[in-house]
Amino acid sequence: MRIVAVLGAGKLGEVLLSGLLRAGWSADRLIATARRPERAQELTERYGIRVVDNETALREADVLTIAVKPQDAGTLLEDIGPKVPEDKLVVSLCAGLPTAFFAKYLPEGTPVVRVMTNTPALVDEAMTAISAGSHATADHLAQTEEMFRPLGRTIRVPESQQDAVTALSGSGPAYFYFLVEAMTDAGILLGLPRQVAHDLIVQSAIGSAVMLRESGEHPVKLREAVTSPAGTTINAIRELENHGVRAAFLAALEAARDRAREIASQS
Known part of the structure; x- marks a missing residue:
């Protein structure tokens, strides 16, 4: 049973969590992290999921979804980067940040998939574009599609096209x-x-x-x-x-x- 952790479960992270639960994922397959205790309590009460610290998420989850604001990604990765096991899949929801940015902080060979979705995910009508980083395989892309398909449609694009995707469907x-x-x-x-x-x-x-x-x-x-x-x-x-x-x-x-x-x- 694959477990997904959402690191920095703000608005976009919550959209993913709620969408997976609507699609029938059990709450024990989902964990989250949050900086504020009141936000952690809110997520637990609303969705019945566990909210844990970063180290617990790294240890227990198979997929680490980075859902912080782009300007906060460096701070998070400085903290968790050296601790990420190489067999984890990292999925980025950080608009504008290339997979090479994550590679600077993560162990060599860590697979990273870049994702751009949009707000119609709230009604399961999102358009989500998925791109593989240099170490991500077809299986990693398939795992990511499995996560985002309940939110709407998915499409695979080369990472070089992600800025255009951000402009067109993200915004x-x-x-x-x-x-x-x-x-x-x-x-x-x-x-x-x-x-x-x-x-x-x-x-x-x-x-x-x-x-x-x-x-x-x-x-x-x-x-x-x-x-x-x-x-x-x-x-x-x-x-x-x-x-x-x-x-x-x-x-x-x-x-x-x-x-x-x-x-x-x-x-």
Whole structure:
């Protein structure tokens, strides 16, 4: 029975723990660490899992999931790095940090897998990208996929693509929420009550996303199916293009990618 430890069970670590429990993992397969005693008590009361110190987690767990903030990862690894047994799998949830960062602190040959997921994990609809470090094998990737599959979909990518993944899907939910916010304001401007505008937009977003996933059609083809000659939609699309919305998205995602690279360079 493989045991998973979440080291630094903050918001993201809690998402993983709760998702695995919803998927049917027993609480005795999961352990966590937390800096604050009140946080440890909260996790135990909410999920029935054990919250232990770092040394106990290193000894008992088969998989060590690092879920601290990126700026705190160095401090944690300075403490635990020399004590990590070589047969442990280390899974990183630290945005922007390459597996080479972890290799500086861990015993030679320790397998590390880098993971970027996103907040829809809270409703089991995450998109999780998984990348192998230099010592991680296909079996290590499969173990990591087993952990994150209950949270949504998983995909394997080369680690060189992880900064782009961070910009696109890691930060992606925020872009959609921003769009919904803007469209809701537009609906109010057009005379709709806020709740009506919100409900119209959210259901349209859900339906559109399901159509994209289930139909397999290119988004251009689906958009063209809504865009009649000289109709309302093409006039709206023209205004979006006139205001450079497409170019703004390109620039925004490049900025997010560049920030991910900057985080890595500062580590």
